Amino acid sequence: ENVLTQSPGTLSLSPGDRATLSCRASQSLSSSYLAWYQQKPGQAPRLLLYASSSRATGIPDRFSGTGSGTEFTLTISRLEPEDFAVYYCQQYGASPRFGGGTKVEIK
Amino acid sequence: QVQLVQSGADVKKPGDSLKVSCKTSGYTFSDFYIHWVRQAPGQGLEWLGWIKPNGGGTSYAQKFQGTITMTRDTSINTAYLELSSLQSDDSAMYFCARGAYNSGKTHFDFWGQGTLVTVSS
Numbered sequence: 025e026n027v028l029t030q031s032p033g034t035l036s037l038s039p040g041d042r043a044t045l046s047c048r049a050s051q052s053l054s055s056s057y058l059a060w061y062q063q064k065p066g067q068a069p070r071l072l073l074y075a076s077s078s079r080a081t082g083i084p085d086r087f088s089g090t091g092s093g094t095e096f097t098l099t100i101s102r103l104e105p106e107d108f109a110v111y112y113c114q115q116y117g118a119s120p121r122f123g124g125g126t127k128v129e130i131k
Numbered sequence: 132q133v134q135l136v137q138s139g140a141d142v143k144k145p146g147d148s149l150k151v152s153c154k155t156s157g158y159t160f161s162d163f164y165i166h167w168v169r170q171a172p173g174q175g176l177e178w179l180g181w182i183k184p185n186g187g188g189t190s191y192a193q194k195f196q197g198t199i200t201m202t203r204d205t206s207i208n209t210a211y212l213e214l215s216s217l218q219s220d221d222s223a224m225y226f227c228a229r230g231a232y233n234s235g236k237t238h239f240d241f242w243g244q245g246t247l248v249t250v251s252s
Contacts, residue, residue, distance in 0.1 A: 059238035061176075068226055068242035069168075069176065080240065112176055116238050119192060120166070122176040 026051045028113055028123035036131040043100040045126045047113035052093045059114045060089060060098045062107075063125075069112065073098065103128070133157040135227050135243035142249045147217050151246045153210045153227030160208040161185040164230035166239055167201065167212045169223040179225075181235050182210055190235055217250045224248075 027050040037043055047058070055076035061069035071080040073089040076096060086101040100107055108130050113123040138152040153165060167179040180191035182201040189201045200213040210227060225246045228239035 057236065061239075063176075068228075068245055069239075070242070071231075071238060071240050074231065074238040074240075114176075114238065116236055118236065120178040122168075122178065124175045 025119065026053060026115055026117065026121060028115060028121060030111075030113060030123035030126045032126060033124070034127045034129060036129050037103055038131045039103050039105055041103050041131075043098075043103055043107070043128055045098040045100075045111055045128075047091070047096040047098070047123050049094045049096070049115060053096075053115050053117070055092045055096075057115050057117050058089075058091065058096050059116060060087075061112045061114065062109045063112065064109045072111075100128075133229065133241045135229060135241055137225075137227060137243040137246045140247040140249070142251065143217050145218055145250060145252055147250075148213065148215045149217060149248060151212045151214070151225050151227075151248070153212070153243050155208045155210070155229070158229075160203075161205060162233055164233070164235055164237070165201075165203070165210040166228045166230055167199075168226045168228060168239075170226070170245075171220070171223045174223075179212070181230065183235070184210065214248070217248075219250050222248060222250045 029048045031046045058076045060073040063069040077089040110125045110127045134156045136154045161184045164181045166181045182189045184203045203210045227243040229241040230237040231240040
C-alpha cells in the first residue's frame with residue numbers, strides 16, 4: 025500500500041505569508057493520481073487540486089501544486105484569512121488513501 | 132447544481148447495524164461512482180470503498196471487507212452505506228463523495244455534508 029506522509033503537521037503563519045505543504049508517498053505515484061483537499065471545522069473536505077497541479081472549479085490561483093514520483097507540494101502564494109484550515113493530500117489509484125493532514129493556523 | 136445530501140446523525144449500541152444514505156441530484160447518478168470516507172473525531176480521512184451505480188459493482192478497502200456493504204437505488208438516485216457489528220471505534224463522521232470521472236481511480240469533486248455516527252453503550 026502506498027502511504028502518504030504530510031509535513032509539517034502544523035504550519036503557523038500570518039495572512040499574506042506563503043505556505044508550502046509537503047506530501048511524500050512511500051512508493052512512486054503517477055502525478056495524475058494525486059489530489060489536495062481543504063477542510064474547515066465542521067465541514068466536508070473541498071477539492072482544491074487534482075492530477076497534482078490542476079485546480080478544481082472555482083479555486084483561486086493562489087493555490088498551486090507541483091511534484092512527481094514520491095514528492096508533491098501544495099503552495100498557497102499569499103494566505104487569505106479563509107485559507108486557515110487543514111489540508112489533505114490523496115492518492116487515488118486502485119485503493120485511494122489520504123495523508124494525515126497539515127493544519128495551517130494563524131500565527 | 133450537483134448535491135449530495137446525507138441522512139441525519141445516529142446513535143447506536145455496540146453490535147448494532149446502521150445504514151447511511153446519500154441522496155444525489157443535479158447530475159446523472161449512473162455516470163459517476165460514489166465513494167465513502169470516514170473521519171474519527173479529531174482524526175484524518177479514511178477511505179472505505181466505492182460503488183458504481185451503473186451495475187452496482189463495489190470495491191472495499193481491505194480493512195472494512197466483511198463489515199461494510201454499499202448499495203444503491205437508481206430509481207431515487209441514492210447510495211447507501213451499511214455498517215454491521217458496530218464498535219466504539221466506528222464512531223466517526225461518514226461522508227459520501229462523488230468520483231469526478233466514471234472510474235474508481237479518480238479524485239472526489241463533490242461531497243455530502245457528512246453523517247455523524249456515535250457508537251456507545
